[in-house]
Amino acid sequence: MSYTIKDVAKKANVSIATVSRILNGQGGYSEKTKFKVLKVIEELGYQPNAVARGLINKRTHTIGVLFPKLSSSLVTDLLDGIEKAANDNGSSVIVCHTESNGEKTMKYLQLLIEKRVDGIIFASEILKDEYYQFVTKTSMPMILLSTESYAYPVPFVKVNDFHAAYAAAKHLIDKGHTRIGMISGNKEDIIAGIPRIEGFKKALTDHNIPLGSENIVFSRGFTFPDGVEGLKSLIKQFPDATAIFAASDEMAIGALSAAYQMGIRVPDEVSVIGYDNLNLAEMSIPPLTTVEQPLAKMGETAAEMLFSILETGETPESRIMQHKIIERMSVKESKS
CATH class of the missing domain: 3.40.50.2300 (Response regulator)
Incomplete structure (x- = not known):
């Protein structure tokens, strides 16, 4: 059986608002009440609904990432970095596969906004005007990863x-x-x-x-x-x-x-x-x-920049990451 916040409040003999304040660390209750509510939560195995909590604190602790192709090893490495930063910041990641299809990209952007994600990372693709205008109207923070825009002032992370x-x-x-x-x-x-x-x-x-x-x-x-x-x-x-x-x-x-x-x-x-x-x-x-x-560091940096916007409200500087030559065995000195 799935229990609700109402069930917790009833069994603990407190108001729903009190349970909500305890879950969100907002204060306004005694340690005795907190102990009682937490004990009931443990007994019932209650799992707070992330979306419902988001309505209270205006955060869902999820970010959306759009990739044109998921089968690429490049995407795997970028995503490793994104997920590391998200996990460090107590958030989850929703990954969308756009196939570089404009209609599919717009549907995913709409879906992410409907799901009230905290921000968007737009990766490895050109930021078209329709994407930019749609996201801008919602005031949703966005970071570009492994791409950049010459037309729009969106922070990016990439190599030169x-x-x-x-x-x-x-x-x-x-x-x-x-x-x-x-x-x-x-x-x-x-x-x-x-x-x-x-x-x-x-x-x-x-x-x-x-x-x-x-x-x-x-x-x-x-x-x-x-x-x-x-x-x-x-x-x-x-x-x-x-x-x-x-x-x-x-x-x-x-x-x-x-x-x-x-x-x-x-x-x-x-x-x-x-x-x-x-x-x-x-x-x-x-x-x-x-x-x-x-790549992993680029993904992590992009996500950290997104969380910085959410915390401070300030737009971070774009980041050019350093490339370097990795020598192995497929290149040799020429004798000619």
């Missing part, structure tokens, strides 16, 4: 994709490579696609490395199949490449798989560097050299 991609290409250059290709993400993607492409190109031009249309293969996304097809296309149009920058670890591991199928030895014949430092990177064969995004 341009600088990180530059660092990846420079690592290959520092290893003596001069014939360097890239398997990129979507060239229309202003969040992760274009900045990584431009960072790669800038590194090559700064170091006088030949750069033409044959150096880059453009993919639809950042997935394992994109990496498989990307390597095949790149080798076809740029057969002399000795090193490849893949714009995500999933793509890089796809490239390793395609290289194995094609009889291309990594790193003896071609070096490969990825981007993200997912857990999968150290499990690949060979273990993948990559550019680390501190």
Whole structure:
């Protein structure tokens, strides 16, 4: 049987308001009354309803997180950090899978607001005008994670994709490579696609490395199949490449798989560097050299910024997190 706050009040012979004050630590009762009510709560096994308590203290102690894709290892790492911060702050997380679908995203935003979540983390996707306007009208605090908005003043947490991609290409250059290709993400993607492409190109031009249309293969996304097809296309149009920058670890591991199928030895014949430092990177064969995004820390930081807004009412500064090269065994010195 599920007991209510009314049952607790009746058995303890106090008012519902007194039980509510005790549950929310608001004072106005004796220690004797508190002991009696807590004893009844324990006897009945009463579980306070989070939504009902939220009506009293204006907090439901839940936050909503929107991801475009849940199968990605990147999402898992970001969510680890979010859940750590939420747990540390006595809150729970509702995760929504938008599939980058505008109609589905709007339905989830409406659902989160109806459920009276305390705030929203919007991750890895472009913040469209309709999303921003809808959330702003409700005064719901929001943080962007692994994305940013040039149009709207919403705090964000991410790495500088341009600088990180530059660092990846420079690592290959520092290893003596001069014939360097890239398997990129979507060239229309202003969040992760274009900045990584431009960072790669800038590194090559700064170091006088030949750069033409044959150096880059453009993919639809950042997935394992994109990496498989990307390597095949790149080798076809740029057969002399000795090193490849893949714009995500999933793509890089796809490239390793395609290289194995094609009889291309990594790193003896071609070096490969990825981007993200997912857990999968150290499990690949060979273990993948990559550019680390501190994903779990990024998720934790975004959630902490959200809780800071809830506590202080002040908008925090956006955070650019530091990337770094993680050296493993998929890149070697070039002899050419």
